Each structure stands twice: as structure tokens, then as C-alpha cells.
Amino acid sequence: MIPPRERVLFGAAYYHEYQPAPRLDPDLDLMTEAGFSVIRVGESVWSTWEPEEGQFDLDWLAPVLDGANQRGIAVILGTPTYAVPPWLARRYPEIAAEPKTRQPMPWGSRQEIDYTHPAFKFYAERVVRKIISRYADHPAVIGYQVDNEPGLLLFHNHGVFQRFVDELRHRYQTVAALNDAWGLVYWSHRLSTWADLWTPDGNWQPQYDLAWREFQAKLTTEFIAWQAGIVREYAREDQFVTTCISYDRPTVDDANLTAALDVTAGNPYYAMQDALAVPSTRVAPQGWTTSGAWSLFLSADRMYASKQTPFLITETNAGAIGGSSMNFPAYDGQWRQAAWAFVARGAEMIEYWHWHTNHFGTETYWIGILPHDQQPGRVYGELSRLGADFQRAGSRVVGLRPDAQIGLLYSARSKWGLAFQAAFPKPGQGSLAWSPDDMDQRSYHRILEAFYRGTFDAGVPARLIHDVQLIGPEGGRLLEPADLAAELPVLVVAGLLVADDALLTWLREYAAAGGHLVIGPRTGYGDEQGRARVEVKPAHLAEAGGVRYQEFSNLADALPVVGETDAISLSEGAAATDWVDGLISDDAKVIVGYDHPHFGRFPTVVSSEHGRGRITTVGTVPNDVLAADLARWLSPVQNQSWGSLPPSVTVNSATNGAGERIHVVHNWSWTPVHLILPQNMTDLLGGGEAPTSDLDLGAWDVRVLVE
Numbered sequence: 212m213i214p215p216r217e218r219v220l221f222g223a224a225y226y227h228e229y230q231p232a233p234r235l236d237p238d239l240d241l242m243t244e245a246g247f248s249v250i251r252v253g254e255s256v257w258s259t260w261e262p263e264e265g266q267f268d269l270d271w272l273a274p275v276l277d278g279a280n281q282r283g284i285a286v287i288l289g290t291p292t293y294a295v296p297p298w299l300a301r302r303y304p305e306i307a308a309e310p311k312t313r314q315p316m317p318w319g320s321r322q323e324i325d326y327t328h329p330a331f332k333f334y335a336e337r338v339v340r341k342i343i344s345r346y347a348d349h350p351a352v353i354g355y356q357v358d359n360e361p362g363l364l365l366f367h368n369h370g371v372f373q374r375f376v377d378e379l380r381h382r383y384q385t386v387a388a389l390n391d392a393w394g395l396v397y398w399s400h401r402l403s404t405w406a407d408l409w410t411p412d413g414n415w416q417p418q419y420d421l422a423w424r425e426f427q428a429k430l431t432t433e434f435i436a437w438q439a440g441i442v443r444e445y446a447r448e449d450q451f452v453t454t455c456i457s458y459d460r461p462t463v464d465d466a467n468l469t470a471a472l473d474v475t476a477g478n479p480y481y482a483m484q485d486a487l488a489v490p491s492t493r494v495a496p497q498g499w500t501t502s503g504a505w506s507l508f509l510s511a512d513r514m515y516a517s518k519q520t521p522f523l524i525t526e527t528n529a530g531a532i533g534g535s536s537m538n539f540p541a542y543d544g545q546w547r548q549a550a551w552a553f554v555a556r557g558a559e560m561i562e563y564w565h566w567h568t569n570h571f572g573t574e575t576y577w578i579g580i581l582p583h584d585q586q587p588g589r590v591y592g593e594l595s596r597l598g599a600d601f602q603r604a605g606s607r608v609v610g611l612r613p614d615a616q617i618g619l620l621y622s623a624r625s626k627w628g629l630a631f632q633a634a635f636p637k638p639g640q641g642s643l644a645w646s647p648d649d650m651d652q653r654s655y656h657r658i659l660e661a662f663y664r665g666t667f668d669a670g671v672p673a674r675l676i677h678d679v680q681l682i683g684p685e686g687g688r689l690l691e692p693a694d695l696a697a698e699l700p701v702l703v704v705a706g707l708l709v710a711d712d713a714l715l716t717w718l719r720e721y722a723a724a725g726g727h728l729v730i731g732p733r734t735g736y737g738d739e740q741g742r743a744r745v746e747v748k749p750a751h752l753a754e755a756g757g758v759r760y761q762e763f764s765n766l767a768d769a770l771p772v773v774g775e776t777d778a779i780s781l782s783e784g785a786a787a788t789d790w791v792d793g794l795i796s797d798d799a800k801v802i803v804g805y806d807h808p809h810f811g812r813f814p815t816v817v818s819s820e821h822g823r824g825r826i827t828t829v830g831t832v833p834n835d836v837l838a839a840d841l842a843r844w845l846s847p848v849q850n851q852s853w854g855s856l857p858p859s860v861t862v863n864s865a866t867n868g869a870g871e872r873i874h875v876v877h878n879w880s881w882t883p884v885h886l887i888l889p890q891n892m893t894d895l896l897g898g899g900e901a902p903t904s905d906l907d908l909g910a911w912d913v914r915v916l917v918e
Contacts, residue, residue: 220560246598254289258296280351362460436471479510489879505667511556516675530578544911555875610868615674618699665838696726705731715751723822757799757819792830
């Protein structure tokens with residue numbers, strides 16, 4: 212049985228094999244002084260483990276593990292299957308991944324392989340077994356990371372495509388059934404035999420694309436489960452198995468991917484310096500690195516949602532992140548702020564990438580804790596403060612259940628559906644986006660993130676929940692609507708383009724059971740294949756919500772909005788962006804409208820009672836101001852006990868395993884603030900156990916309070 216953690220694990224990825232000269236003992240001593248409790252090792256160097264085919268060097272890592280164990284530092288051991296050695300690529304070129312059909316990816320980077328290929332899996336399994344069997348009994352090893360950030364590519368290899376065809380054949384039985392399901396009468400794409408199915412390179416058919424992306428995610432999920440199964444043959448009962456997830460990768464379906472793992476682990480990277488200021492009017496693109504203090508909490512909530520349990524962070528910012536042209540190291544205090552933001556939402560490990568900065572290779576200027584001169588500097592000093600924080604806080608900040616007043620439904624299938632049939636053009640593309648290459652493949656996240664940011668700006672805690680955590684693969688209910696309504700009284704469902712009847716019925720019953728269902732753009736428009744539904748939109752929800760629509764429009768510029776009733780208070784600058792559904796209210800109450808000579812005929816937000824609950828329909832993508840106004844209206848009890856907080860201050864609360872209430876208080880600015888607390892609380896980071904009634908926060912400061 213995996214034991215509960217006694218405190219937040221704290222450390223970094225450590226690659227002694229990358230050091231220009233041996234310095235193991237000085238490194239480990241510095242880690243001990245900084246309060247490190249864990250390191251991650253071994254996942255990037257298959258060619259070190261197996262320099263020639265069948266010739267293994269397994270003992271080189273032993274001094275690292277022995278030295279860590281002597282100092283009480285735990286170890287997460289990684290398998291090296293994401294970075295293949297040159298001899299394997301040279302001798303078995305057929306394992307190369309093909310991002311396009313018959314165009315193998317050249318070797319020389321990483322993750323260039325088709326991890327479904329039997330030849331690759333043979334050698335991968337062999338090296339994994341060698342490594343894990345060698346070190347499974349080492350007392351320092353507390354867990355394993357299989358592979359690294361999987362899901363980078365959609366494989367177009369011949370064997371992968373043929374398996375795709377076979378799975379379609381087994382699912383649909385006949386080409387006639389597939390023709391009907393995908394609407395292949397269009398543009399003369401009807402198949403007469405399975406051999407007629409074209410490769411995906413030039414595909415413009417959206418149902419094909421959705422099936423292809425879903426299939427690719429299945430391959431990634433299978434690969435990680437396969438490798439986790441091998442590792443478990445050797446792992447002790449007290450050791451966990453995980454992988455590190457880069458959540459923006461195209462074939463990651465995290466709710467399914469983590470099902471075979473003991474714990475979720477992810478790699479959130481974020482823009483630092485002024486990008487973390489609150490309040491902020493920045494509209495920055497999101498991706499593998501996020502921007503905005505609100506995005507730290509979204510990253511954490513996505514990791515928590517994968518298994519609806521606390522999670523680990525296997526990589527995050529040490530110094531400046533990215534390539535040689537991305538040099539924006541954090542201001543003093545921001546490392547502690549980000550780490551405590553993650554912990555507030557359920558992180559039980561903060562691990563940095565990485566200990567020292569490489570002197571060679573692609574990531575030479577991805578700055579680690581120690582800079583190129585290998586001397587402790589500002590980053591080391593700042594993280595040493597954080598290590599002391601975690602030691603003081605101890606077990607009181609593990610096993611946290613973050614507060615949530617608003618739920619947001621996450622749908623991987625809608626993410627894929629809105630990648631090919633995007634709602635928006637790429638930024639800067641204008642209004643002429645026609646081909647898939649001209650569209651914003653992050654359209655789903657663009658919608659979801661708008662609503663999530665509103666909850667952050669309003670101070671309303673949110674929680675993500677996956678559609679596959681509500682309805683199982685065979686349509687069976689995994690969670691009853693009434694149960695979720697009792698736990699999360701508000702559920703925002705925006706961008707749900709791809710949904711079957713069972714899921715839409717579940718959502719309607721959530722409102723009938725007493726929940727407040729909030730429908731956003733694209734929700735209820737498509738079926739499980741992403742086909743436009745024939746029902747009145749939003750399908751299965753229009754009658755219950757007292758609203759319908761037929762037409763919709765993109766917006767080139769933001770539209771100001773006005774409150775139509777005294778039910779909502781709109782702030783200056785509240786506006787609609789990107790999209791307008793031409794809502795027609797039947798018997799729903801109009802809450803917000805557009806200030807525009809044409810679009811003013813349509814309401815922006817309407818609301819209607821349904822059963823014991825309510826359905827509210829939002830016909831646009833709200834800007835940050837409108838999104839926050841909506842969040843305050845949806846959840847009027849937010850943070851009332853804290854009163855009116857300064858604009859730069861946020862409070863995130865949770866309950867620990869002992870039932871104590873924990874509050875993480877941030878000041879996201881250069882200006883110090885003084886707070887009067889709603890009740891006497893103990894400052895876990897300030898030293899001393901005496902309760903206090905007020906709090907001073909410095910520039911870019913964070914404190915952890917317990918009731």
C-alpha cells in the first residue's frame with residue numbers, strides 16, 4: 212500500500228550524467244541545505260543505460276541513489292523510452308514516427324518513434340525490465356515515472372493506419388454503416404470497400420478527423436498502461452507508478468491516460484515577471500506554457516481533475532524557461548507564489564526542471580536551479596525559502612480537498628472536434644479562415660479558459676470534471692446528476708460540441724435535480740460524431756432552458772453588453788468576444804443584452820427555472836470582465852467572510868485530511884498590503900503558533916493560514 216505523504220515533496224530533476232565534471236556530493240549537500248526531499252533521475256538517457264544493443268550499464272546510477280538515500284532524499288526513477296539511442300534508430304529505421312504518411316521523422320530530436328511498433332516495444336520492454344529490476348529494491352526509490360510527456364505526435368505510420376482501419380471495421384461492421392455515420396455521401400467520399408479509406412494527410416472530413424484523433428489518444432493511453440504494467444511486476448507495494456503529462460499535447464486524454472496510474476503527475480510551465488500581476492488585462496496565448504496568475508490555478512485544477520485526487524508536479528519553472536530567446540526569470544517571491552498556488556489546489560510534490568543548467572544540448576538556456584557557473588545564486592536562495600516553507604507546514608498541507616463552488620465540464624472529444632471544426636480563426640488570420648490550417652485549433656480551450664478566468668477574477672473557486680467521469684463508455688452513469696448538484700451547485704458547460712444523447716440528458720437532469728446548469732457556445736450543437744444535430748439548438752436543452760437559436764456569428768471586435776434586469780451587476784468594460792449565438796428567448800428571463808444595432812436583437816445571457824434548478828444560456832465568449840461578473844452572479848456567496856480584498860490579493864481555500872481549513876493568501880503585485888483576517892488564524896509560514904488577527908503581505912508574497 213502506498214503510504215500517505217507526511218509533507219509536500221520538494222526537489223528537482225537531477226542529471227549527474229550531464230555534469231561537465233563529477234560533483235555528486237556537493238550537489239546533494241546543497242539539496243539537503245535547501246530542504247530537498249526528492250529527486251527525479253534516469254529518464255532521458257537510454258544510450259547511457261544501453262550504449263550498444265544488448266550491452267547494458269546499469270550501475271552508473273547507484274552512487275546517485277546511494278548518496279540521496281544517505282541524506283534522506285527520496286528518488287523517482289524514470290524509464291528512458293522517450294529518447295531512443297542512435298543504434299536503435301540506425302538499425303531499425305522502421306520504428307521512426309511518420310507525422311505524415313511515408314514521411315519518417317528524421318532522427319536527432321526526441322520522441323521521433325512510433326511507440327506502437329513491435330520492434331520499438333521489444334527493446335523498450337527489455338531496457339525497462341533491466342533498469343527497474345536493478346533498482347526496485349533500493350530504499351531511496353519511492354516511485355517510477357514511465358516515459359516522459361507522451362502524446363507529441365499523431366502517427367501516420369502504415370501499421371498504425373491499418374489498425375485504425377481494422378478498428379473502424381470492427382466498430383461499424385460494414386462500409387455502408389461508416390458511410391452513413393461519417394456522411395461520406397458528401398463530396399463523393401462514399402466507400403465501396405475498406406481499402407478505399409484514404410490516409411488522413413489530406414482529409415477534410417470532420418467525422419474522420421474526430422475518429423482519427425480519438426484513436427491516436429487511445430494509442431498513447433495504451434502505451435503508458437503497457438509500460439506501467441511492466442514496472443508493476445517489480446515495484447514494491449509502497450512505490451507508485453506515474454508519468455509526467457504535458458497537458459497541451461495533441462494525443463493526451465488525461466482522464467483515461469491516468470486510469471492505469473497510481474497518481475497524476477504533470478509539468479506546468481508558466482510565464483513569469485509581469486505576466487503574474489493581478490489585476491491584469493493581458494490577453495496572452497496559452498499553450499505548453501501558460502500566462503497569467505489565473506492559469507496557474509487552471510493548470511493545477513486540470514491535474515486534480517484527471518483522477519479527482521491530489522497530484523504531483525514533476526517539472527515546473529526553475530530559471531528562465533524555453534529556448535535561448537525566452538529569458539524571463541521570475542521576480543523574487545514568484546517561485547513561492549506559484550508553488551503555493553499549486554499546493555492550494557492539491558499538489559503534493561513540487562519538482563523543478565532542473566537542478567543544474569546544461570552546458571550543451573538543445574536546452575542549454577533552459578535555466579535550472581544552479582546557473583552555468585554551478586554556484587548557488589538567486590534561484591537557489593528563493594527555492595531554499597520554499598523548502599523551509601514546506602518543512603514548517605508539514606502534513607497540514609497534504610491531502611487537500613480544494614474548495615469549489617462552480618464546476619466546469621471538460622471534454623477531450625470536444626477539444627478534438629473543435630480543433631478541426633474550430634470556432635475561431637487563428638489569431639491574426641482575420642475573417643478568411645477556411646481550411647483547417649487557418650483555424651485556431653485551441654478553440655475549445657479558448658472558450659473554456661474564458662469562463663475559468665472569470666471564476667478566478669471573481670474569487671470563486673472552481674473545479675473541473677470530465678465528461679467521461681459522468682458517463683461511462685457504454686453509456687452507464689458513473690455519477691448521478693443529483694449527487695453532483697449537491698456537491699457543485701453550478702456547472703458550466705461551454706464548448707461541448709461533441710456529446711451523445713445520454714450526456715445531454717444527464718446535464719438536463721442535473722438542473723432538474725437542483726443544479727444551476729450554465730450552457731456556453733457550441734454546447735449541444737453536435738452529436739457524438741461531431742455532426743450538426745437536426746434538433747433545435749441547444750439540443751436536448753432548448754425546451755428546458757426556454758431558449759433556442761438558429762444562426763450564429765463570429766465577432767471581429769468585442770461588443771459591449773448591458774444588464775437587462777437588476778439581477779446582475781455589470782462592471783465597466785464588460786463585453787462579448789469572438790462569438791454570438793442568435794438566442795431567441797421563449798420563456799427564459801433575459802439577463803444581459805448586446806449594445807449593438809444588429810446584435811442587440813439577441814440576448815447575451817438568459818436564464819430559466821427547470822425542475823428544482825435552473826438553466827442559464829450564455830451566447831458568447833465573455834471577456835475577462837463579463838466572465839467575472841457572470842461568476843459573481845452565479846455564485847453570490849464567494850469569499851464573503853473575507854470582505855473586500857485589495858485588487859492584487861487572492862485567497863484560495865481547502866480542507867486537509869484532518870478537517871482543518873487552510874487558506875493560501877497571495878499578493879500578486881509590487882505593493883505591500885495589510886489585511887484584517889475574518890477570524891484569528893495561525894500563519895504556518897510566519898513562525899510561531901500564536902493565532903493572529905491581521906496579516907502583512909510584501910511584494911509578490913504568499914502566506915498559508917490555518918483556522
